[in-house]
Amino acid sequence: MHDVRFTIPEQDLNREPFTTKIPDFQKKSEVMITDRGYKCRITNIVRLSAQERLFQLRIVDPLERDVFSFRPGQFLMLEVPGYGEAPISISSSTSNREFIELCIRKAGHVTSALFEAASGAMVSIRGPFGTTFPMEQMQDRNILLIAGGLGIAPLRAPLYWINDHRDRFGKVWFLYGARDPGQLFFDYQFEEWKTVSHIELHTIVEHPDANWTGRTGLITSLFDEISFDPKETWAIVCGPPVMFKFVCSHLDRIGIPMNRMFVSLERRMHCGMGKCCRCMVGATFTCLDGPVFDYWSVMNLKEAI
Amino acid sequence: MKLDCSIDIHHLTRVEGHGNIRIRVEKGKLMEACWAVVETPRFFEAMLKGMSAERVPFLTSRICGICSTSHALASIRALERAMQVTPPPAAEGVRMLAMHGETLQSHALHLFFLAAPDFADTPSVLPLLESHPDLVKAGLALKELGNEISTVTAGRCTHPVSLVVGGLAKTPGKDRLQRLLEMIGERKAALEMACDFFASLDIPRFERETEFISLHNGATYPFIGGDLVSTDGVHQDENSYLRMTNEYLTDFSTSKFTRCSRESSAAGALARFNNNSEFLHPEAKKTAERLGLRPVCHNPFTNNIAQLVECVHILHDAEALVAKLLATDMKEARVPVHKKAGSATGAVEAPRGILYHHMETDREGRIVKADCIIPTTQNNANIHYDLGALARQALKEGKNDREIEKLATMLVRSYDPCISCSVH
Amino acid sequence: MNHLGFERKPVKIGSFDFTCCEGCQLQLANRESSLPDFLALIDVRNFREISSERHDDYDIALIEGSITRSDEIERLKAIRRQAKVLVAFGTCACFGGVNSQKNRLPEKEAEQVVYDGRPVETMPSTRIADIVRVDFSIPGCPVSKDEVERIVVSLVNRSMPNLPKYPVCVECKQRLNTCLFDLGEICLGPITRAGCDAVCPSGKTACLGCRGPAEEINFPAFMELVREHGLSPVDLTEKLGFYNAFEHIHRTDET
Amino acid sequence: MIYKVISKPEFRKFIDTLVKANTAFGPRQVDTDHHGEPVYQFMPVGSADDIAFDYTKTHSSAKHFFLPFREEISHFTFRDGDWEQQIRYEARPVVLIGLRPCDIRAVNILDDVMLHGPYPSPYYLARRKNTFIIGMDHLPLPDCFCKSMNRHTVSYGFNLFCSDIGDKFYLSINSSKAFGFLKEFETGDPTPEDDCLLIERRKLIKQSFRTDVEVTGLPCFLDIEFESPIWEKWGQRCLNCGTCAMVCPTCYCYSVEEHFDTDLKGSSRRNRLYSCNLVDFAEVAGGHNFRPKNSDRLKYRYYHHYRGFAANDNQQICVGCNRCGRACLTGINPKDVINDLRLERESCMTCVSPSRNRT
Numbered sequence A: 001m002h003d004v005r006f007t008i009p010e011q012d013l014n015r016e017p018f019t020t021k022i023p024d025f026q027k028k029s030e031v032m033i034t035d036r037g038y039k040c041r042i043t044n045i046v047r048l049s050a051q052e053r054l055f056q057l058r059i060v061d062p063l064e065r066d067v068f069s070f071r072p073g074q075f076l077m078l079e080v081p082g083y084g085e086a087p088i089s090i091s092s093s094t095s096n097r098e099f100i101e102l103c104i105r106k107a108g109h110v111t112s113a114l115f116e117a118a119s120g121a122m123v124s125i126r127g128p129f130g131t132t133f134p135m136e137q138m139q140d141r142n143i144l145l146i147a148g149g150l151g152i153a154p155l156r157a158p159l160y161w162i163n164d165h166r167d168r169f170g171k172v173w174f175l176y177g178a179r180d181p182g183q184l185f186f187d188y189q190f191e192e193w194k195t196v197s198h199i200e201l202h203t204i205v206e207h208p209d210a211n212w213t214g215r216t217g218l219i220t221s222l223f224d225e226i227s228f229d230p231k232e233t234w235a236i237v238c239g240p241p242v243m244f245k246f247v248c249s250h251l252d253r254i255g256i257p258m259n260r261m262f263v264s265l266e267r268r269m270h271c272g273m274g275k276c277c278r279c280m281v282g283a284t285f286t287c288l289d290g291p292v293f294d295y296w297s298v299m300n301l302k303e304a305i
Numbered sequence B: 001m002k003l004d005c006s007i008d009i010h011h012l013t014r015v016e017g018h019g020n021i022r023i024r025v026e027k028g029k030l031m032e033a034c035w036a037v038v039e040t041p042r043f044f045e046a047m048l049k050g051m052s053a054e055r056v057p058f059l060t061s062r063i064c065g066i067c068s069t070s071h072a073l074a075s076i077r078a079l080e081r082a083m084q085v086t087p088p089p090a091a092e093g094v095r096m097l098a099m100h101g102e103t104l105q106s107h108a109l110h111l112f113f114l115a116a117p118d119f120a121d122t123p124s125v126l127p128l129l130e131s132h133p134d135l136v137k138a139g140l141a142l143k144e145l146g147n148e149i150s151t152v153t154a155g156r157c158t159h160p161v162s163l164v165v166g167g168l169a170k171t172p173g174k175d176r177l178q179r180l181l182e183m184i185g186e187r188k189a190a191l192e193m194a195c196d197f198f199a200s201l202d203i204p205r206f207e208r209e210t211e212f213i214s215l216h217n218g219a220t221y222p223f224i225g226g227d228l229v230s231t232d233g234v235h236q237d238e239n240s241y242l243r244m245t246n247e248y249l250t251d252f253s254t255s256k257f258t259r260c261s262r263e264s265s266a267a268g269a270l271a272r273f274n275n276n277s278e279f280l281h282p283e284a285k286k287t288a289e290r291l292g293l294r295p296v297c298h299n300p301f302t303n304n305i306a307q308l309v310e311c312v313h314i315l316h317d318a319e320a321l322v323a324k325l326l327a328t329d330m331k332e333a334r335v336p337v338h339k340k341a342g343s344a345t346g347a348v349e350a351p352r353g354i355l356y357h358h359m360e361t362d363r364e365g366r367i368v369k370a371d372c373i374i375p376t377t378q379n380n381a382n383i384h385y386d387l388g389a390l391a392r393q394a395l396k397e398g399k400n401d402r403e404i405e406k407l408a409t410m411l412v413r414s415y416d417p418c419i420s421c422s423v424h
Numbered sequence C: 001m002n003h004l005g006f007e008r009k010p011v012k013i014g015s016f017d018f019t020c021c022e023g024c025q026l027q028l029a030n031r032e033s034s035l036p037d038f039l040a041l042i043d044v045r046n047f048r049e050i051s052s053e054r055h056d057d058y059d060i061a062l063i064e065g066s067i068t069r070s071d072e073i074e075r076l077k078a079i080r081r082q083a084k085v086l087v088a089f090g091t092c093a094c095f096g097g098v099n100s101q102k103n104r105l106p107e108k109e110a111e112q113v114v115y116d117g118r119p120v121e122t123m124p125s126t127r128i129a130d131i132v133r134v135d136f137s138i139p140g141c142p143v144s145k146d147e148v149e150r151i152v153v154s155l156v157n158r159s160m161p162n163l164p165k166y167p168v169c170v171e172c173k174q175r176l177n178t179c180l181f182d183l184g185e186i187c188l189g190p191i192t193r194a195g196c197d198a199v200c201p202s203g204k205t206a207c208l209g210c211r212g213p214a215e216e217i218n219f220p221a222f223m224e225l226v227r228e229h230g231l232s233p234v235d236l237t238e239k240l241g242f243y244n245a246f247e248h249i250h251r252t253d254e255t
Numbered sequence D: 001m002i003y004k005v006i007s008k009p010e011f012r013k014f015i016d017t018l019v020k021a022n023t024a025f026g027p028r029q030v031d032t033d034h035h036g037e038p039v040y041q042f043m044p045v046g047s048a049d050d051i052a053f054d055y056t057k058t059h060s061s062a063k064h065f066f067l068p069f070r071e072e073i074s075h076f077t078f079r080d081g082d083w084e085q086q087i088r089y090e091a092r093p094v095v096l097i098g099l100r101p102c103d104i105r106a107v108n109i110l111d112d113v114m115l116h117g118p119y120p121s122p123y124y125l126a127r128r129k130n131t132f133i134i135g136m137d138h139l140p141l142p143d144c145f146c147k148s149m150n151r152h153t154v155s156y157g158f159n160l161f162c163s164d165i166g167d168k169f170y171l172s173i174n175s176s177k178a179f180g181f182l183k184e185f186e187t188g189d190p191t192p193e194d195d196c197l198l199i200e201r202r203k204l205i206k207q208s209f210r211t212d213v214e215v216t217g218l219p220c221f222l223d224i225e226f227e228s229p230i231w232e233k234w235g236q237r238c239l240n241c242g243t244c245a246m247v248c249p250t251c252y253c254y255s256v257e258e259h260f261d262t263d264l265k266g267s268s269r270r271n272r273l274y275s276c277n278l279v280d281f282a283e284v285a286g287g288h289n290f291r292p293k294n295s296d297r298l299k300y301r302y303y304h305h306y307r308g309f310a311a312n313d314n315q316q317i318c319v320g321c322n323r324c325g326r327a328c329l330t331g332i333n334p335k336d337v338i339n340d341l342r343l344e345r346e347s348c349m350t351c352v353s354p355s356r357n358r359t
């Protein structure tokens, strides 16, 4: 008694796709490619240390490459086909439309697979996702950049931004601390930042080696080297949670308003789109409402940082 | 005629478990021909003491990874008989199907993975993947079917989960049975081509008069329960299994030996065939004829052929069984078990031969005494004496050491011994 | 060449069995539909059960079974010396398995029951990690071929294999089973590591914990639960001791 | 919405026809528990006779028809050092029969989460659009508390909703498909008596709730009570087995796994329903766990359910079906936990000094 009149017709979604619109990344668009990535070729791999490498990616399709743009602080979901995805901050200049750079620590499944990859390997990216450092609002102000260890990864994009628009900002300090001198990445760029971009760079390490002539200690001890007007200074702080807690409470004490300090949070993520709930901190999605938060919001998050 | 020969095979390969073959001939005189099982004992019978009945099948199935269903069912049968539980007919049908699944899987594994390389003269099945891809595919198709039957009926192919004392914990879904029926139909061609292959083989000529022991019920080709018969005319009821086995210890083997009317006896596909060939499915009878197998056959190498004949029987019988189960209401497949004291034997025909579990329970249904006699245990003595006879014959034929070694290993393999299971 | 640009080579495997039923090795030949693909991933160097060829240049050793005799210790140590990666394969190897049930009996009694008192060489069933270093464990009685396949694929692809950390209940509920506690039985699913796709509860028999404890299980709460459901201490010992997989936790809980 | 009435035999005929022409699921008895109570689940049905129209509750919700426990979200095919990604959002049409109002409200909540955010899920959409939902009201069971959650009625999100008014069903028709199908059957326009009966029925349902959970202001309390010792107490009982999340109609947290095919020629990326109750939900590379304790994880599930997240406008997402409470082996249920929380809260409100255990 199979009566075809009562068979429910299939809603054919494949033929009326609702995801082909070219996504507009400047605002969270109503429709966007949520599951298909941009195919990328790894064009260069720079060894930073035993555990960290810089990967240079180039989107294969010229049209897609044209479309792809991001803002400082955003991250993308890096897919290594067969192995999985991991959220990674974009570590290159927003004005560089040719390449994307990712600074990656070998931490687990996906990242280890990536470390097996040779130059020329094919991977995929989704995104960019997440909130950004408010570079426009920071204009005409002094900027305090503080990075601890691999925290330099998300910090490089704002750093490039400042370099690109150096005349729009006041004084810029960059305090960079690491466990040991080998963990101070991108030292080949230090000179350029100092002389070309006029950034005041201060470095410090916890455990010096024989060749180290700079300062030794925790990053907070660098504050005595600089003086600034807290009312006119905005801060971006990236690094492990313990570090930015100390740094931000210090900055809070000397008078930088909490909503002018920015940090980037890390959580486990599986979708990047506010669905899997892996990245929740309290009731906040790190992927949608973050990863960039001002310190006031961080203070308001349930669950310890 | 050849005068000296010395063969020492340490850990025979392509069999389940650890066993050694030693043959030594000096000046034309057979000094030693020995089948030594060196597997580590696990003491299952001791572990069973005090265990509650419902857990027993899960433990005994772990005696053997290949014939776990037989072990579970032998225990279940012993316990049900001991505690006077009558399983519902639907459960009996499903159990029989589970046996078929296991036998098919086990025979396919033996024929194609363990025995076939001997005939093709390769060290394992892996080179056959290249040289005889269709044959291997056919073997895989049959093995897969066996596993699928087990999965549908017992929940999983190794170590069944839903065969329990009192019936079935879960009945197979009709949709999966339906799918089985289709699968069985599809796989007939694979079996056909396997028969062609084995028909083309040279089975070594060797005979040693043997007493073959198997189940017998006078109506069907037996797998679960029935009387115990031998080709020497012994006939006993199930509970008198000890009369068929008479276990004894030797000093070179961790597995015991058995005997009935002679110095040794054999169980297995060939024994089943020798005692019950009249009850085979007509198609299986045809296959036997085609392959030249007639009861009573005393060549142990033809056990392979008997296995193949059984595969044909199983395929057809399983087809009928599934059709019957599809028409059965399977809601009532488990009865409550009232624990009581008792003792009984459960005998089933495992792929390698008759398997006895004898269980004695106390009032709470806990095991007081357990005895398990495994088919390979019953074959050990026969393998042992066959080796001697084979060596003698081969020497007479002037075979060299390598040839004798090959024949000896093939002989042991043709029994499809399940060694770790025999030392339990 | 794959998309990451490195050469994939079949892993050189040796498979060895100690005291056990060989059911786990047998699983390697299961899942027939993908078996040819699976075999292409491995280079069998030593596997007595299926091949007469024996070489001693394997990188990965799958060890099945527990250790119950002194000669096995030597054999195992020799394998450890050769293997780059040693895998405890199956519940017997990981925890001692059903064989360990004999450990609770006095040795003489076991021999009496089985060998009429004739002395047989044996020792308490021991998991292999107590004798050699184990790099990875694949529990299960028997192991699930699915999982084994995944792990071998990982090894070939140079990625890290892993096991689920959560308990069997997750998979059980995903199969829409009726919980066995609702059927009046005591199931070890809530404390047992998932990965078997809840075969036992799906066949309506209680999980006996062959895969060992899940990560960070709440054992006291579970004990409370089984007490409420009126499981006798004898039964509980029988269940928890079935595969010897909870021995450690069980003991620390008592003290 | 169009309202009609249909006689019960005619309704059965309608369902039978629909079920036979489509892949259909409805409540079916799958077991009898050890108290002798029937156990129902949404299972495939082949005719109206398979459906237990008078079922009490299903142990699992109907969530997995929209968010399958496992689903492939994309597949990669590898060739010559390159790969291709295939994505399909296919879903076969499915008829779901017998959903309760709270179940349908749960689907509506999933709609909010999956479709109304910045990144709508095409997989969910495909399934949602291809599911024909027939709802049915019922008298609440003693432990239902959907009224407390204000989820005991439903006005959208279904194709057809049936209220039992004695000999007839009062139908709320919410889709042209349903309306079209029903044209072939004998239905009538509701008479004033029918309307009366419907109102009576609604009243009866409303009055029959035995369980009340006070949730007013709960979101705020949950924020404040984040450090409450109550969580520790309940956390000690929690097995972290994930059962509650699996049966819940609105738990939607998932994980993504990726596996190579055995022939290494491809790989598939799969979604897998997960739970914040599971031990490694908040674990990150290197082994740090942001929610290391049982209590952290239990709390988190409650936090999500009764505080709500931005994805659905910070609305509570529990619908009050108590499936989690029934399924929990150690007896953790929303009613007791929330009441406990509020009791503690109330006593602290009257305290002059801050309670101990609190920093």
Ligand SMILES: Cc1cc2nc3c(=O)[nH]c(=O)nc-3n(C[C@H](O)[C@H](O)[C@H](O)COP(=O)(O)OP(=O)(O)OC[C@H]3O[C@@H](n4cnc5c(N)ncnc54)[C@H](O)[C@@H]3O)c2cc1C
Pocket (backbone or CB within 6 Å): A075, A084, A085, A086, A087, A088, A089, A090, A091, A102, A103, A104, A105, A106, A107, A108, A109, A110, A111, A112, A150, A153, A154, A265, A266, A267, A268, A269, A270, A291, D283, D284, D285, D286
């Ligand atoms: C917004 C954001 C930006 C990040 N930027 C960088 C970066 O620029 N460079 C870098 O090296 N690392 C970065 N990380 C951390 C990085 O995502 C993890 O180290 C990485 O996910 C580990 O993945 P895995 O598969 O190798 O490890 P596994 O532990 O095997 O990963 C399992 C899963 O957990 C998730 N996961 C594990 N650890 C973390 C973590 N710490 N944070 C979030 N998710 C995790 C992964 O997504 C993965 O799916 C960032 C994380 C976030 C959230």
Ligand code: SF4
Pocket (backbone or CB within 6 Å): C168, C169, C170, C172, C173, C177, C178, C179, C180, C181, C187, C188, C189, C190, C198, C201, C207, D243
């Ligand atoms: S049957 Fe066992 S595994 Fe399944 S939910 Fe119940 S306790 Fe958990």
Ligand code: SF4
Pocket (backbone or CB within 6 Å): C140, C141, C168, C189, C192, C193, C196, C197, C198, C199, C200, C201, C206, C207, C208, C209, C210, C211, C212
């Ligand atoms: S359900 Fe339990 S006993 Fe059964 S396979 Fe899984 S872990 Fe092992």
Ligand code: SF4
Pocket (backbone or CB within 6 Å): D244, D247, D248, D249, D250, D251, D305, D317, D318, D319, D320, D321, D322, D323, D324, D325, D334
């Ligand atoms: S009562 Fe429990 S299962 Fe039902 S919606 Fe609320 S949290 Fe989910």
